Amino acid sequence: MSHTHPDPWAETPGPGLHPDREPTEAELAAIEREMPVIRAEVELLDVRIALLDRQVYPIDAKRFRRAQRRLMVARARVSNRAQCPALVGGAL
Template structure:
């Protein structure tokens, strides 16, 4: 005889109460420039993995790194609770 095991976690994984709250979505939106800059930096770094690094690649990574730092600076200097 086989026992039927419920998959409660899989069924409730998509329950509405597990959705992000409005505050969480606002926090993500506030951090989106940093996230985008970090993705661009990662793209630039990945592009240099499988080939010799050229001067153009170095500049691209450096520019992307500066964008990440600038986005983090802007985020850090925003007053607490500021949404935009």
């Protein structure tokens, strides 16, 4: 008798997600609206990784603060656009 066990590391889709379908236009548009935040988060993560194993110099602290500021600005812009959908084309 052969018993098969489910692979605990297998990727399973989250609730409402189906692995065989492409994202809808609305989902792609939502991702596109969030891209400035995603890019800013990646930039901040890059800075954090770069500073993990070395001494922090003033220029590094400045780079870190700049990345944090860009993330806050990006989040504010995305939030404001969500609250004021009439503003299109980067009016903020």
